[in-house]
Amino acid sequence: MEISDIIITGDTPGVEWRLPVFRFKGTKPEAPRTYIQAALHANELPGTALLHFLLERLRQADTDGAILGDITVVPQANPIGSAQSLFGELQGRFDLGSRANFNRDFPLISLSERDTLLEDLDRYSAADRLKRHLIHMALGAELVLDLHCDDEGLPYAYIDEAFWPEAADLAATLDMKAVLLSDGESSAFEEAVGYAWKNEAEGRKRTALPGRLSVTVELRGTRDVYPEIARKDAEGVWQFLLGRGVVTGARLDLPTFAGRAVPLDNIEMIRAPVSGAILFHRDIGESVKAGDLLATILAKPGMPDGAVEVRAPQDGLIVTRVSTRFARRRSDLMKIACAEPSSAARKPGTLEA
Template sequence: MSNWTRNTKKIGELATGHELTIPVYRFAGTDSNAPRVYIQANVHGAEVQGNAVIFQLMKQLEKLELQGDITLVPLANPLGINQKSGEFTLGRFDPITGVNWNREYQDLTPSLSDWFEAHKHLPTEQFIAAYRQSLLNSCHQQLDSPWGVTTGRRLALSLQLMAHEADIVLDLHTGPKSCKHLYCPEYTRDAAGLFSIPCVLMMPNEFGGAMDEAAFYPWWQLTDYVVSRGMTMTPAVEAYTLELGSQERIDMQDAADDCEGILAFLANRGVIKADIEPKAMARYSCALADYRKFHSPMGGLVEYLAAPGTPLSAGEPLVRILRPDRFGESEQQQTLCLPEDSIPVLHFASASVYQGTELYKVMTKYTRLS
C-alpha cells in the first residue's frame, strides 16, 4: 500500500479577499533515484475528464508499489471550472485578459552560454540539480516581482513550480468533440506506443506557452547546447499533453482505460513496480507542422460527417453546411471535402458557425506507428 497525503495550495485571491486553492495529492515512492512525476488536470474549465483519470489513478496507486514520488493535481484551475454561462462552461480563456489559460506558462531557459560556463565543472547529477534549481528560482522571482503578476500568470507559475520539481510531467486535457491524442516531444518517440492513445502529434524543440513545453523545452535547449559543445547528454525531463476525448463529459470506464495506459507508461519508466503492457491498438503520428486546421469558407449550420480518429481519404465528405436563408438556390446545402488524406482529430462543438470558424483539426502526412 502506498502512502499518500493531501494538501491545498494557494494560487490567488478573489475580489472578496477569499483565497483560491487547489488540492494537491502526493504519493511517496521508495527509491530516491526513481523518476518523480507531476500530473495535473482541468486547466481549461470544460475539460473535466482528466479529473476522473486522476481519481482512477489514485485508486490504483494506493495498491501499487511506487518507486518514484507522484504528485497529482485535479481541478487545477478553479477560476476556469467555475466560469459558467447557462449550461456551458466557458473557462478556456482568462476572463480578465482574454489569454488562453494554457498559454500563460513561461520559458525559463537561462542564458545557456553563461549558465554552462558557470556549471560545466559539476558532476552530472549536480549539473542537472543546479539547472533544475535555476528554473525554480526563476519561477519564484516572477511570482515575487515588485510589479506583481496577472491572475492567469500567477496560476501558471504556481503550477509550473510543481512541474519543475518532476522528471515526468503529464498535463491532462480534452478537445471540443475529439478523439484521444497525444502531444509528444520528438526526442521521446518511444512513449507514443505506451499510452492508450491512437493519434500522436510529434512536437519540435519550440516554445508556445503550454505546460508541456514549459517543462521539456528548457531541458531540450540545454541538451542541444551541451551536445554542440562536444559532450553527451539526453534531456532529463519528459513532458506530454494527453487529450482524453471530448469536453463536458465524465466517463469513469473510459477513465479507467486511460489510467491503465498511464500506468503502463509509468511502469516502463520505472516509477511503479508493475507488469503492465501497453494496450494493443492502431496508432498514427504526424509532425506538429502537419497538424492542419480546416476553416469554414462560409457561415451556416454544420453537419459534421467525419468521425474523429478515423482516417479519411482525399475527396471524402468532411462536413455538410446548411443555409436555410438560401432555400431554392444552389448554395442552400454544400458538402465540403479535404484536399488530401488525413485523420480528423477534433471538430468544433457547435453546429452554428461564422465564416472562418475552425471546423476541424486534422493530421496530414501521417504514418502508422503500430
C-alpha cells in the same frame, strides 16, 4: 500520501482559490519523478475522472510500498477557470479577466531558474500565479503529463519531437490513435516544461531528452466522462508508470503503438469557408480521401445556392471534430492527420488559440 492546498489569492478583495495537490513519496531515489495534472482548461474533465481512479490505485500502492519514484498529482489544475460561469455555461479555456488562454503564456525559463518562479508573486495576476505554481511543480519531475480533451476527438497527444519515439510507450498504454509531433515553439504548459529542459545548460540547447517526457494528452471529447472509460485510462497511465519504473507491480502485455505519428505541418485544419449551420458527413476516426465530402454549411438555408460543401484537401485520418453545429466564417471544423504536409501556411507553435 500527503494532501495540501496551494492558496491562490484573487485580484479583488475577499477572493481566493484552493489548488489541492496529492504527493506520494517514492522509496527509490533514482526512480523517475512524475507530475500529472488535469483540467488546466477547467471544462475538460476526462483527465479529472482518470486521476480520481488513478489516485485510488496510488493510495493502495503507497500502502503496499510499491511507489518507487516521487509522484505529484493535481486533479483539478484550474480552480480559477472552474469558477467562471457565464449564463450557466462553464468558461474554462480563457481567463475572463485577461482573455488569455489558461494553457498559454507559461514562463519560458531554463531549468536553473526554477526557484525564481515563486519569487515576488504579488507582481502577478492570479492566473499567472497559478501558472507559475503549476510549472514550478512540474519542473521538479522527469515525467510530466498534462491531461486535456478536445471537443469531439480520438485519444491522441501533442508530443515534442525531442521525446519521440521514446514516448510511444505512453501512446500505446493509452491506446492513442494519433500522435501530433510538435515543434516546441509555443508557451503552452507542456512545451514550456520542455523548453526549460532543453535550456538546462546555459548556452546549449538540447534536441533530445532521453528519460524525460512532457506531453499534452487529449482524452477524447468533453462529453467522454464515464466511469468505465476513466478506469481504462487510469489503467493505461498505471501501466506507463510501471514501464518507466515509477511504480512496481504486474505489467500487462500491451501492443505497441500502431496509430499515426505526424508533424503538425501534416495536420489539415479544416475551417468553415462561410458561416451557417454545420451538417457533418464524416465522423472522428474515419479515414478520408482527397475530395471526400466532409461537411455542408447551410449559409443561406432554403436558397438554391444556400449549401456550401467542405471537402478533404488530402487523404488522412479525422482526429477531431467540433461539437457545435454552427460555424462562424473561418472557424475550425476538424483536424485531419495526413501523410503529407498541408498546403496551408502554419505559424510555429500551437494549432489553435
